[in-house]
Amino acid sequence: MKRKLHQRLAVLAILACLVLISACGSGGTDPSVSSSAAVDQEECILVGRVVPITGPLASFGSGTPFVEQQAIDYINDVLGGIYMSDLGRKLPIRLVHADSESSLTKASEAAVRLIQEEFIDIMVVSNTADTVCPVSTVCERYGIPCISVDAPADVWLAGGPYTYSFHAFFNTENELNCFMDAWDQLASNKQVGLVAPDDLEGLEIATRLPEMAIGRGYNVVDPGRFAVGAKNYGQLIRQLKGSGCQIIAGVMNAPDFAVFWRQCAELNYQPKISTIAKANLFAEDVAALGRLGDGLITEVWWAPDFPGISSLTGWNGKELADKYQVATNLENVPATIGYKHANIELLYDILSRAASVEAEKVVAAIRETELETLVGLIRFDAQNICIMPCLTGQWSVTDDGRAELKIVANTQKPDVTVNGPVRRHFPSASTLSGD
């Protein structure tokens, strides 16, 4: 009797599960397909895009597919598509995107699926090494041209050499130099604590930081690597505090940094400057820290008021930001959208010159790229990379809880206006001994 009841319950549960799956399925269009449904799959150039929509890197994925689709709509609707020499006419572009779930493995799987299931002609990818690196290597495996941005160039290069993949972004050296520009502005005991997990970017920074910091007169204390997603940083913080580190530098995901930074406050560890890459890029993440977010330093690779005009649409950064804000109803414009737009600028320029989707012709066109984009000049070198500049920004958290970014150093891009000098973190709090 009891057993029969169990079985009926199980059947009901399975039915509920099927209903749930069906409900997911009936929720409008297939989420991986771009909203530009008018474009027929048979009559278009298929562009794949892997993006972290869910998981700890979701902030990076914000804006996709809107930004890319906006530029693609411009190509299709205003420019009439891209001329294909073998067909003798223009073809529209269709974007197909897939979620990496912020995981290296899932990013690879998503890329394979886009290649083998959707039969994409070309891949565009961005949003951290955890997304870009696995997707680029999958594209190499299947011989699909891949244009990527938004991941440290040397981290990306470590997975090479590449034939079909090309990448444009700053490298770890530029990133650390922009942090050191901030260190130089404040008096400190020059003790730098390294905060780096055991992921792609963490290992690269841990390798490069000591030699670069020593070259500029700083001493680095390295407490060792930790796992991504760690929940207790007590031992690490005690080591940094015990070594008298008035500066911290490294890389973390935003959710991990929030845990780390709150524990620093709980343990009364208050470095003068926090320069943690990747963690403090987005206003929402900084604002969520409340007063603890005030004074945090971040790398800045694009902002709406940066100079630069889109080679595709002719928009400047402000115009792109306005369109993004109107469409999304979001107050903050993330740094990522400039490069997302530039990625489609590159795509249009390359495919227009190649006039074909044949991999060899596309790769040849990428090699000859020399394009002035919204984010600056892009020209790939023999290793398939283009190193871009990086600036230093500092967050101010206002009394009403909003986070505002100010540029505090522009060494690598002097045409960007500096808003003021670096402020010390925790201006009203007690400081470490040795001040």
Place this chain on the structure above:
Amino acid sequence: MNKTKVTKKTGKKILRFGVLVVLIVLLYVLGLAGLFSTNAMRILLNIALYVTLGTMWNLMSGFTGMTSLGQQAFIGIAGYTLCVITSTYNLPFWIGIVLGGLFSAILALLMSMVLFRMRGMYFAIATWVTAEALKTFFTSWKFVKMGAGMSVKARPYPGVSLIYVIALSLSIIAILVVYSLLKSKTGLGLNAMRDDADAASSVGVNIFRSRLLCFVVSGFFTGIAGAIFYLNRGSIFPSGGFGTEWTVAIVFIVIIGGIGTIEGPILGAIIYVALSEYLSKYPGYSMIILGFIAIVVIVALPYGIAGTIERKLNLTVFSTRRTLEG
């Protein structure tokens, strides 16, 4: 009367094996003739690899009572071996696959020296910890490019159809090896050991040797499957190669399909891959739904799908049951 029964039984057996042989031949012919689309081939390739992984975990947990949560250690080692062999030493990919299996078997042998002192959950946790330790080690080992991952540099790169044929052959060999092992005298000892290791030992079953055999065989085949997986994928990263997602998938497959049955991992792998493919459109929900299905099946069908079919309908293709004659 008895003779008719025996003839009927034999007839059914021949029919089942006949259907199975036809199915296998079809899978080979359609794959080699290029009649499957690349997408269908990718799905079938994944099923074949998960059948191997599930079958090997089932050999340990389902038939021997050694529940391992660290199968990803073998997958990661073999994946990295393939990358090093093809990328660093420029050798053919098949050497990488074979060496991947061998290194995994050696790892199993080394692990057994410490891990076989433990039983039950202690053994399971120790295997998991070993895999995690390997992940940390590979993340900071310069020779394998640390966390930056490595690529497979096979020249020429094998097509998906060739990799599919290799994976299909591996899954068939894995099933046959486990079936033969369980039908042998050693298999009888393994089942006795699973039910009560002390009792089995008291009647002459060499516990250590039996466990070692299963562990090494499982490590070898799991490693080969891992190497083939990364041959198809093209690159490996420590977080993926040594990721716990592997164990989650393998356990799901065997539990859903039917632990302690040969057919279980086959059914489980088909269901898992089909669900993964469908649910990939709903990132974030996929693991919740897979977990929910696993719980429902565990509650309703504690013997899994194949186990329940075997019990209710007395239907089995690869029976490892032994009956007294006479």
